[in-house]
Amino acid sequence: MSFYLDDAQRHTLTQRRNSFTWRTEWPTWLLIGAIYGGWFFIASHARGFGLSIAIPLLAVFSAWYMSLQHELLHGHPTRSPFVNGLIGFAPLAVWFPYRVYRDLHLQHHDDPHLTHPEVDPESYFVSREAWRQAGVLTRVLLIARNTFVGRLLLGPAFSIAATSTQALRKVARGDWADVPAWVAHFVALAGLVVWLDRQCGIAPWMFVAGVGYPALALSSVRSFQEHRDADLHEHRSVINEAAWFWRLLFLNNNYHLVHHDLPHVPWFALRKVYVASRVQYVQRSGGFLVKGYSEWARQYAFAVAMRPVHGDLSRGARFGRPAAAAAFDTFSGGLQAPLRVTSTTPVARREARGSANGERDAPRHGRYESRS
Structure with missing residues (x-):
C-alpha cells in the first residue's frame, strides 16, 4: 500500500516510474557490483591490507550489504522475488537468512500496527505484560538498549x-517452513567461513565477532529512534536528514517516513521525493525530524530516548519495579523523559514556523493506493 501526499505527487512518481533510470534500475545494479566487488576484493586482499584495516572495512561493507538486502526485498532491482533472493542470499553479514529477514520485514510494514510488540517483529518496545514478567536485569538491559551507546552494544x-x-x-x-532457509544459510556460511580462513587469513571467530557483530551494530545506528510510539501511525516514523555517508550506507532509508509511505520507490529516488515535499513530510511526521545521527548521539549517548513499554507515553510514568529504575539510575545517572507525540525538536519547530510564514501546507488528507 502506497500513500501519496496528493495527486500531483502521484502523477510525478508515475512519470518517473517510466523513466530509463527507474525502468532499468541501473543505479541498483551498479550498487550490487560495488558491494559484492568491494567485499570480496577486501577479503581476498586481507593479508595485504592487514587485518586491522580489512576487518573494519568488511564490517562497513557488510552493513552496506544489509541495506542492499532491504532494497531487494522491496522489489528492486527486479520484480522477481526469486532473482532478488539469489542476489541477497550470500551470508556476508553472518546472522540471518535473507528469506527470513524478508518475511519479517514485510510484516513490519503493517503501518497501522507499527511498533506494537505483538505484531511488529522489528519493534523496540515490549508489552506491559512482558515488562511485568521481566526480571530486574532484563529491565535494565531493555532500558539501556534505548540509549544510543546501548543500541550499538546491545542491539545486535x-x-x-x-x-x-x-x-x-x-x-x-x-x-518447519523456515528450516530450509536456515539450513541453506548455514551451509553457505560454513563455506564462506572456510574460504575466509584458508584463503584470506580471517579466522572464523574474527569474521563473526569482528565483521558480523559490528555490521549489525552499524545498522543499529539507523534503527535508533527510527520509530517511536504514537497514536497516529504516520507520526511513528522518523525523518533523519543525515550526512551523505549515512545516506549512502543506509540507501536513503533515513528518510524513513517517506519509505513507509512509498515502499516501492527505489533508494536512489527517495531523497528527491523527500526534498520535493519536505515541509509536507515534516508536518505529516508530527515534527519527528532530526538533523543527522550525530544529534541522536549527542542527546542520548547514555540517556534514554524512549521508554521500553509500548503505550507508555506519559512523561511521569515509572518503569515499574523501583529496583529496576534504581539500577538504571546508577548506570546512567537518571532516567530521561521520552519523546512525546505532541513535542517537536528545535529543527521541527523552525520548520513549522517556516510553514506558517507562507510555505506550502500539507494536505489534510492524502491518497492511498495499492501498488500495481
Missing part, C-alpha cells in the same frame, strides 16, 4: 536472540 545481541528464539519456537510448534 537482542536482534540475534529474538530471531533465533522465534525460529526455534516455530519448529517447536511444528512449523
Whole structure:
C-alpha cells in the first residue's frame, strides 16, 4: 500500500516510474557490483591490507550489504522475488537468512500496527505484560538498549536472540517452513567461513565477532529512534536528514517516513521525493525530524530516548519495579523523559514556523493506493 501526499505527487512518481533510470534500475545494479566487488576484493586482499584495516572495512561493507538486502526485498532491482533472493542470499553479514529477514520485514510494514510488540517483529518496545514478567536485569538491559551507546552494544545481541528464539519456537510448534532457509544459510556460511580462513587469513571467530557483530551494530545506528510510539501511525516514523555517508550506507532509508509511505520507490529516488515535499513530510511526521545521527548521539549517548513499554507515553510514568529504575539510575545517572507525540525538536519547530510564514501546507488528507 502506497500513500501519496496528493495527486500531483502521484502523477510525478508515475512519470518517473517510466523513466530509463527507474525502468532499468541501473543505479541498483551498479550498487550490487560495488558491494559484492568491494567485499570480496577486501577479503581476498586481507593479508595485504592487514587485518586491522580489512576487518573494519568488511564490517562497513557488510552493513552496506544489509541495506542492499532491504532494497531487494522491496522489489528492486527486479520484480522477481526469486532473482532478488539469489542476489541477497550470500551470508556476508553472518546472522540471518535473507528469506527470513524478508518475511519479517514485510510484516513490519503493517503501518497501522507499527511498533506494537505483538505484531511488529522489528519493534523496540515490549508489552506491559512482558515488562511485568521481566526480571530486574532484563529491565535494565531493555532500558539501556534505548540509549544510543546501548543500541550499538546491545542491539545486535537482542536482534540475534529474538530471531533465533522465534525460529526455534516455530519448529517447536511444528512449523518447519523456515528450516530450509536456515539450513541453506548455514551451509553457505560454513563455506564462506572456510574460504575466509584458508584463503584470506580471517579466522572464523574474527569474521563473526569482528565483521558480523559490528555490521549489525552499524545498522543499529539507523534503527535508533527510527520509530517511536504514537497514536497516529504516520507520526511513528522518523525523518533523519543525515550526512551523505549515512545516506549512502543506509540507501536513503533515513528518510524513513517517506519509505513507509512509498515502499516501492527505489533508494536512489527517495531523497528527491523527500526534498520535493519536505515541509509536507515534516508536518505529516508530527515534527519527528532530526538533523543527522550525530544529534541522536549527542542527546542520548547514555540517556534514554524512549521508554521500553509500548503505550507508555506519559512523561511521569515509572518503569515499574523501583529496583529496576534504581539500577538504571546508577548506570546512567537518571532516567530521561521520552519523546512525546505532541513535542517537536528545535529543527521541527523552525520548520513549522517556516510553514506558517507562507510555505506550502500539507494536505489534510492524502491518497492511498495499492501498488500495481
